[in-house]
Amino acid sequence: MTPQDAVWWKSAVVYQIYPRSFADSNGDGFGDLGGVIDRLGYLEVLGVDVIWLSPIYPSPQADNGYDISDYCDIDPVFGTLAEFDMLLAKIHECGMKLVMDLVVNHTSDEHPWFVESRSSRNSPKRDWYIWRDSRDAAEPNNWGSFFSGSAWTWDPTTGQYYLHLFDRKQPDLNWDNPHVRKAMQDIMVWWLDRGVDGFRMDVVNFISKTRGLPDAPGIPGHRFVIAVDEFVDGPHVHEYLAEMSREVFANRDGEFITVGEMPGVTPDHARLYTDPVRGELDMVFQFEHVSVDQSPTNKFEYLGLDLVVLKAALHRWQAALAETGWNSLYWQNHDQPRVVSRFGDDDPAHWAASAKALATILHGMRGTPFVYQGEELGMTNYPFRGAQDHQDLEAVNYYASVLDLGGDATAALAGLATMSRDNARTPMQWTPGCNAGFTTGDPWMPVNPNHTWLNVESQFAATDSVFAHYRTLIRLRHNLAILERGDFTPLMGQDPQIWAYTRRTPGKAILVIANCGRKARTVDVDAEWIGAGLLLGNLPDTPITPTSTTLQLAGWDARIYATGSADRSECAALDHAF
Incomplete structure (x- = not known):
């Protein structure tokens, strides 16, 4: 690594x-x-x-x-x-x-390791999987499988249960070995x-x-x-x-x-x-x-x-x-x-x-x-x-x-x-x-x-x-160091429809804000975002620069604004986004 x-x-x-x-x-x-x-x-x-x-x-x-x-x-x-x-x-x-x-x-129960493990209690690979005796004529414990039912399957050949947290054909390996x-x-x-x-x-x-x-x-x-x-x-x-x-x-x-x-x-x-x-x-x-x-x-x-x-x-x-x-x-x-x-x-x-x-x-x-x-x-x-x-x-x-x-x-x-x-x-x-x-x-x-x-x-x-929107987001990840290194501050955490947060590094900041619903919303933001540059919007006619602290967001309207040097000049390669 x-x-x-x-x-x-x-x-x-x-x-x-x-x-x-x-x-x-x-x-x-x-x-x-x-x-x-x-x-x-x-x-x-x-x-x-x-x-x-x-x-x-x-x-x-x-x-x-x-x-x-x-x-x-x-x-x-x-x-x-x-x-x-x-x-x-x-x-x-x-x-x-x-x-x-x-x-x-886990492996398949058809993996050679498990085939050998289940062949005999004396198999050299017996302890490669997790085998247990029955408990009171039932499973070794009450563990359930993620795929329904018990996490244990009885193996009549050797008279023990084996563990499978998923399907019975997916026996768990014993990593303690x-x-x-x-x-x-x-x-x-x-x-x-x-x-x-x-x-x-x-x-x-x-x-x-x-x-x-x-x-x-x-x-x-x-x-x-x-x-x-x-x-x-x-x-x-x-x-x-x-x-x-x-x-x-x-x-x-x-x-x-x-x-x-x-x-x-x-x-x-x-x-x-x-x-x-x-x-x-x-x-x-x-x-x-x-x-x-x-x-x-x-x-x-x-x-x-x-x-x-x-x-x-x-x-x-x-x-x-x-x-x-x-x-x-x-x-x-x-x-x-x-x-x-x-x-x-x-x-x-x-x-x-x-x-x-x-x-x-x-x-x-x-x-x-x-x-x-x-x-x-x-x-x-x-x-x-x-x-x-x-x-x-x-x-x-x-x-x-x-x-x-x-x-x-x-x-x-x-x-x-x-x-x-x-x-x-x-x-x-x-x-x-x-x-x-x-x-x-x-x-x-x-x-x-x-x-x-x-x-x-x-x-x-x-x-x-x-598809074009994803292309742009991927280019943003490649071009804006703030998306990698910037701190993260959530905004409006209790709002049931608006998702917003900021990312910041010294001298740079971006605002990500999205209306997660069909109903249009009016949202107040801090004054620092007046005059910010639009890095990316998902709807036509999104304002390139906010002129007030009030944003009018249409249904499912999502935007990324930037201040400082984290603006559009850093992303000239994002040709179809601007």
């Missing part, structure tokens, strides 16, 4: 590709590496610095590749190692970097030697479980409990990540990036994880802001958006990592619904303005922005009609469990339509034509019907498109 006073990724923008839904080059209905190669020019024009690939390793695909059976090869669905090497070379030729998605907490840690380090070195530029590590703060695996506090009516306190930010996780960093990256030339996905992480732990002095990770994905509209005990129970709560969550993390550490900035990824449908307004009359407003809010904050494929177009949730439309393992299992327990099937389907991960996994919308230009075959998931008007082809050359 690079010393924090000279890191390149603080002004970079990362683009996540979910390969099976991005672009299909051979007509089999699944996206592949050839499709990514074919579309690199698109990403060059967008201007991103890093491509993050969701898992492309051999896998039974129980969880769409997050159940890995071989860490050092490519699944034939996506291509070959030779195609991967070609993709990596072309990405580097384009001046971009490539980050691999590494699932470190030094051989497991060494094997994972060797895998990382293998990919780095091949030329990759870093790793995004899946649920990496789950790798250290509480000693003894005790029961989690019960929830009335729930037999199994997601035992967050027993495996999130566990007792040895910092030790194991520091060891990984030393063994994999120390004394290695190059510019690398490490990102840890960390559900349930606290700000205090996040500071430790990303403190450069400690040498663990470069940044974290936290989940607080993408949980504000969900029930604490059921992510598919939609509570509705309270903008004040959403602002407070993101502002809390801005403050928490202001002096030490670094954060990621994201609205969505392969596990989250489309942000325009979730926090914005996907009515066609407001869709584009709200997509641009949300992008403006996020990209103005301190941290490294992540763009998920299609987000730069304003892609929306899929119009699900029923249970048969859902393919994601989490969604299918949840609906089945609701039916088994005699729950409200209508409410469950409504929650899935809003929150299901399937929303993020419909094919990328390239053209208005057949299958949105994603494939010449039958797509593995249906294409959103709105691709006829919401697609790359209709936005690519337009100067007022959502």
Whole structure:
């Protein structure tokens, strides 16, 4: 990893590709590496610095590749190692970097390690996974799986249960075993030697479980409990990540990036994880802001958006990592619904303005922005009609469990339509034509019907498109040091419709302000913004310079104003923005 006073990724923008839904080059209905190669020019024009690939390793695909059976090869669905090497070379030729998605907490049950582990209690790899005897003829504890039901599965061959915090086909590795840690380090070195530029590590703060695996506090009516306190930010996780960093990256030339996905992480732990002095990770994905509209005990129970709560969550993390550490900035990824449908307004009359407003809010904050494929177009949730439309393992299992327990099937389907991960996994919308230009075959998931008007082809050359707005925001990140280094001060925190904050360095300041609703608003600002220059607006006819302390904001109106030398003269390269 690079010393924090000279890191390149603080002004970079990362683009996540979910390969099976991005672009299909051979007509089999699944996206592949050839499709990514074919579309690199698109990403060059967008201007991103890093491509993050969701898992492309051999896998039974129980969880769409997050159940890995071989860490050092490519699944034939996506291509070959030779195609991967070609993709990596072309990405580097384009001046971009490539980050691999590494699932470190668990493997597939078809991985040779687990096949050997379950073969006998005396297997040399028995302790590579977490095995326990039954307790009173039942599971070893009350831990629940994130994918419904128990986190334990009985193995009749050896007469013990194995732990899987996710699907039964995703057994948890035992990171307390030094051989497991060494094997994972060797895998990382293998990919780095091949030329990759870093790793995004899946649920990496789950790798250290509480000693003894005790029961989690019960929830009335729930037999199994997601035992967050027993495996999130566990007792040895910092030790194991520091060891990984030393063994994999120390004394290695190059510019690398490490990102840890960390559900349930606290700000205090996040500071430790990303403190450069400690040498663990470069940044974290936290989940607080993408949980504000969900029930604490059921992510598919939609509570509705309270903008004040959403602002407070993101502002809390801005403050928490202001002096030490670094954060990621994201609205969505392969596990989250489309942000325009979730926090914005996907009515066609407001869709584009709200997509641009949300992008403006996020990209103005301190941290490294992540763009998920299609987000730069304003892609929306899929119009699900029923249970048969859902393919994601989490969604299918949840609906089945609701039916088994005699729950409200209508409410469950409504929650899935809003929150299901399937929303993020419909094919990328390239053209208005057949299958949105994603494939010449039958797509593995249906294409959103709105691709006829919401697609790359209709936005690519337009100067007022959502795509153009993202291009400008990315250029701002590259050109304005204040977006990297400036302090962050929230404004109007209790306003239920206005999102506003300032970023400042000595002699420079910017104001980011957005109306997050359809209703026009009048907003009072400080006198320092009279005469400020408009860096970016998302609506036509936005005033270039405020002439009073009162701003008239139309519905979903978002603006960035600058004073001092952080004005438009610094951003001459942002040709279509001004």
